[in-house]
Amino acid sequence: MSDGFSLSGVFPASLTMFDEAGRLDQPATHRHLASLVDAGAHGLVVAGTSGEFVAMAPDEKVRLVATAVAAADGRVPVVAGTGTASTAESVELTRAAAAEGAAAVLVILPYYMRPHREEVLAHIRAVGAASPVPVLLYNNPANSGTTELDAVDVGMLYREGVIHGVKSTFPTVHQVPEVIDETGPDFAVFYGGFMAPLSGLAEGAHGWISGVLNVALAEALALYDAVRAGDLAAARRWAAAIRQYRYLYTRRPLGQVGDLALYRTMLELRGEHGGHCRLPLLPLTPEQRARLERIMTENPALRGIAVSGAPPR
Template structure:
């Protein structure tokens, strides 16, 4: 990592656009990424959970990173998801992402095989030693099925020069402040969920990474700007707005639906390209789509009306 490394702000964990046959649609992915940058995103995260990285090949991930770097055009940094269950493949993807111009990589805890803590640490040390760019730890034990790393572990890896930031994805947010206590001002701490962004940011997170930002970018920028300005009253109002997006998933007004299918359908209803998920993920049914259209028609924020009230700073 070079001296002065710093990442902060609102980073959408972007959708990857696939066509109806499940093929990677690079032009559509680039257009979507460009729209996020044009909308004020402070950076882009590609090939993460919301980008369906587990369903993509090494070559597809590399092509996606190249498309993201082209879309960003030097305006914002691109963070590439490169973590897999294999240390060797993670190193390969990390070097490839750096070659394509990624500013940093996001490395998920090694998953499925349930490696114990020492194995997780060894994996990250190997990746960090081989990485040409800064490494952000994707601390998401629920999805990876692996031993979580606590704040003391993260602080140790930071002092060793292994990791330079973290996406903290836990059901609670106290980890944000605890990691800040264990690291330094050059360590980027991102709140990584979608349940409590206001809490995460006011606890000191330098930014927010989430898939919901594909559809709630304007509102997230307003929330981030209000927190940065110390305007808690305004921040609370924007947090209440953002909860309306969360409720579509947590309260299930449409029945059982995936969050990525929701985001894609919302983009389409707004007149944008939503693309398709890869199987086994399913799109909304016709009935669910009709119900979502009704909800969006009756709920102004879900139509994307927050764009005119953004107050964000870079």
């Protein structure tokens, strides 16, 4: 465990900006990341799921980390996603990210080959042993398609000095307090979904990491502050505002659309740069874009609090 290690707060799982041809657009990515920091993000997560790490080559990930560190400019920590299906590649990326200035790394469960529990533990231990910076476990079994590590496993890895935090991405939030029970005050527990951030933070999570924070950062910061202040009424109002973003994905008013395409188009409709996803992820159709614009016009919560100045009541 690194002495003095501490991460907490609202960390956007940042979009990676690609151009129309699918090339990594470092200037646009720099601008987006800097804008998140300017808006008050407590830290940045890059090369995560929302950053489309699975569609990126190793050298692109290293360039992305360098871009993020430059955009943060020492104001907030950068957490780099360095986990892959390969232990050797994960170790190499972790060392490279640390060399570029990442404050910590986020290591996904090894995916696709469906390694069993002991293989997953061996992978995380190997990366942790080789990492020059603190390691956060990205416990996301649904996306990785492999064995989850439960709270007891996480506590064991913490006591071994292998990991220093976790992004807990499950449909439920009971894992958050269970992990807190198994670890210590110097272990960073981040709620990692977008279904129940108020519940996750109220259960004791030290922060929130999610892709929706690319477009709902101000609301998330207000939610985080309300929970820390013990103002449940305000926290509920901010959580209600954030749910409007979730409904665009879960209730499908636009039909079948990806969450990243939604975020990118929302940024564009607000006059910001949204960039492109890499294939096979598709952008919104012109019809879907027009429908989203109408929904945003009709729903003040989706235009951002800069318009309304206060959460809906």
